[in-house]
Amino acid sequence: GAGVSQTPSNKVTEKGKYVELRCDPISGHTALYWYRQSLGQGPEFLIYFQGTGAADDSGLPNDRFFAVRPEGSVSTLKIQRTERGDSAVYLCASSLGVNQGEQFFGPGTRLTVL
């Protein structure tokens, strides 16, 4: 079956612009997670959803970052007024449920802020 997909695979933007990153989880997975991975580092948790609601958004670095999952499936990570420090690979993962099974990761979106 299809895995987690993320679009776009690459995004180049200018400082100050707004970007949206999309994640399509594995069908039937109710939990969805966003992580950010900087070069040479491990993934860093941002937020996760159980269904439509954000169960834990403690990893969002500031109020420029926001994520939604309105129908409990696809999720969009939104970054306002991008800064050069936002450049990273943004990873999405999904799992059957928060307490169920491992997290399956997508290929990531590489965001470059010029």
Place this chain on the structure above:
Amino acid sequence: AQKVTQAQTEISVVEKEDVTLDCVYETRDTTYYLFWYKQPPSGELVFLIRRNSFDEQNEISGRYSWNFQKSTSSFNFTITASQVVDSAVYFCALSEAGGAGGTSYGKLTFGQGTILTVHP
């Protein structure tokens, strides 16, 4: 707060050698999960194993084995008879139970990763 430490930044071995990747974790929870993920050059994280804190039994899967020791807060990963295709970055991760009733395992805390290079 939880923390995962992978002290080995890079390891280089020759094919067919055995190699052990170390992982030490910190948590105040008594209920938690430990994971290993592989990130090949293509970039996509691949799940390898999940262990819960109540199961200290070691596990073997083909050339891979894992040694979980709560007494030393370690969850080490050994690749036997390494192959060039094992070259990747390997991450250890921890997920704690949190929230009311201890039912929240959502957040993974990753270590910095170990870059493994297997030379032919």
